[in-house]
Amino acid sequence: MRVALCLALGIAGPAAAAPSCLPDLPPAAIQVGPPGGWTPYVARALRLQSVSVLEGPPAEMAVLKQDASRRVSGGRIDIWRNLNSAREPKWLACNYGAANEVMLARPLAASTRSCRVTYRQLRGRPTAIDIACD
Template identity: 45%
Template sequence: MSEAMRISSHKLLLAAVPLLAAAAASAAEHKIECPVQLPQDALQVVHPPSGWTAFVPTALRLSSVTMMNGPPSKMAILKPDEIKQQKNKKKVSWLDLNDGPAPGGKWIACNYGEGNNDVILSRQIDDKTSQCTVTYSGTSPREYDITIACDW
């Protein structure tokens, strides 16, 4: 192999290293999206008390996100490990989701409504998930843009 070819192949390898590192980093991070709102017609009162008629007047907007050990019926909500507040941004992080077994699996809970968890829409996430960060951007909880990034 000539000296020029050897130098070219080294340059090519050095140029590829940052690309491979970026690909590995993006492969480890997974975005999860909660629906921004639950439509009005998705919400029902199936068995109202006798003599009463139920009506859902409006859709419910996503208000917060949390992590849980097990399905939502267990209400095993995990306390975040870190909360960072900036001017119009708040980051809430669960940094060690591999701390012991999660009976029933690891779950993410999307909370809707004006109160504290009026409606919870949740789903099980991969058992390999090691940490998650939820970022709230905006000036008002009613208008937050919420992003979720999890790593494993």
């Protein structure tokens, strides 16, 4: 079964200054192309679960490990550094669904040096995710 996303992020090209992820993917944004005879139904929005940085396009699944990750009161902070020093372009990946079933990714500007993702959590689940890249 094929799943496609039809979603306008409203973000300019790779040079956009402040990358961000949508907090939820609404059901209308998720299109399922089932085999003949099946009718798709998406019951509810998929919630943003995590953010990652990729080296190269999403199909390569080259997820970079954070340079630092620390727990803070009410959440966690993940940091990636020296992003502009490698060969491959870097991508910001927004991961949706309880097990990160859907990823939306976009290239970061070539000049991006670092990204910091702050998770605010309640009972172990992200309630807000803030992204700052420079």
